[in-house]
Amino acid sequence: MRKFQVITLFPDMFTGVFGSSMMWKAQNGELAELSTIDLRQFGLGPRKQVDDTPYGGGDGMLLKPEPLFAAVEHAKQIDSTAKVLLMTPRGERWQQSLAKEYAANEHGYIFICGRYEGYDERIVSLVDQELSVGDYVLTGGELPAMTIIDSIVRLIPGVLGGATSAEIESFSDGETLEYPQFTRPEEFQGMRVPDVLLSGHHGEIAKWRQQNSRKAS
Numbered sequence: 044m045r046k047f048q049v050i051t052l053f054p055d056m057f058t059g060v061f062g063s064s065m066m067w068k069a070q071n072g073e074l075a076e077l078s079t080i081d082l083r084q085f086g087l088g089p090r091k092q093v094d095d096t097p098y099g100g101g102d103g104m105l106l107k108p109e110p111l112f113a114a115v116e117h118a119k120q121i122d123s124t125a126k127v128l129l130m131t132p133r134g135e136r137w138q139q140s141l142a143k144e145y146a147a148n149e150h151g152y153i154f155i156c157g158r159y160e161g162y163d164e165r166i167v168s169l170v171d172q173e174l175s176v177g178d179y180v181l182t183g184g185e186l187p188a189m190t191i192i193d194s195i196v197r198l199i200p201g202v203l204g205g206a207t208s209a210e211i212e213s214f215s216d217g218e219t220l221e222y223p224q225f226t227r228p229e230e231f232q233g234m235r236v237p238d239v240l241l242s243g244h245h246g247e248i249a250k251w252r253q254q255n256s257r258k259a260s
Contacts, residue, residue, distance in 0.1 A: 045199060046076045046122045046151030047192050049185075050114045052093065052158050054079035056185045066193065069202045076151075077192065080118055085110040094159055103160030111155065111166045118153045125151040126171040128191075130184030134173030137191055146198035154192070156184030222252040 049057060060066060061077045069075040086093045087109060094104040115127060126148075135141075145152070155166070167173070176187040197203055225236040239251045 048118045049154045050080045051156040085113040106162040108163040108165045122151040127153045129170040129173045130187040134175040142194040154188040158183045220257045222255045
């Protein structure tokens with residue numbers, strides 16, 4: 044079973060995500076194990092301190108190295124071969140080809156979610172890969188971690204319903220967006236389903252779908 048562990052100061056953010064839809068299905072079918080590690084448990088002193096002011100001055104607080112090193116060590120005790128991933132705007136841009144690559148690997152993943160103004164740079168020594176979900180700044184790494192985990196888990200064999208579900212999706216070939224799709228009724232508010240989709244002619248339907256797939260920008 045593939046293990047996904049998330050180191051975060053806000054584990055409650057993951058409760059609904061991990062307990063719903065395909066995430067729930069993957070766990071219920073024993074295809075994936077999704078869990079969180081509360082970074083505060085590894086904080087220092089009676090107040091469980093996890094952050095401090097940056098050397099050299101500046102606004103905000105940085106996550107301290109000691110709690111993060113201890114949290115990763117704890118996660119490695121659960122899954123010694125897991126790859127450590129750091130959510131950061133400077134990381135490699137996440138895309139479908141990476142999701143497929145990560146889903147094909149047999150080892151698990153440990154996600155580090157940053158907070159505040161960032162983290163002590165020394166934690167990068169623990170990291171196998173830095174990842175970003177886009178050129179914008181979020182409050183923390185939790186939402187990127189959710190996004191990346193979702194995109195990986197749904198590609199694990201047995202999670203999606205149809206055998207070819209993942210093969211015909213947008214970006215499955217790296218550059219094409221999926222064709223438009225329709226369901227009943229045939230007409231709704233004057234808008235009709237294209238006749239070719241009602242024809243039963245599989246060759247023409249395949250041709251229409253190919254013609255109506257769009258290149259990603």
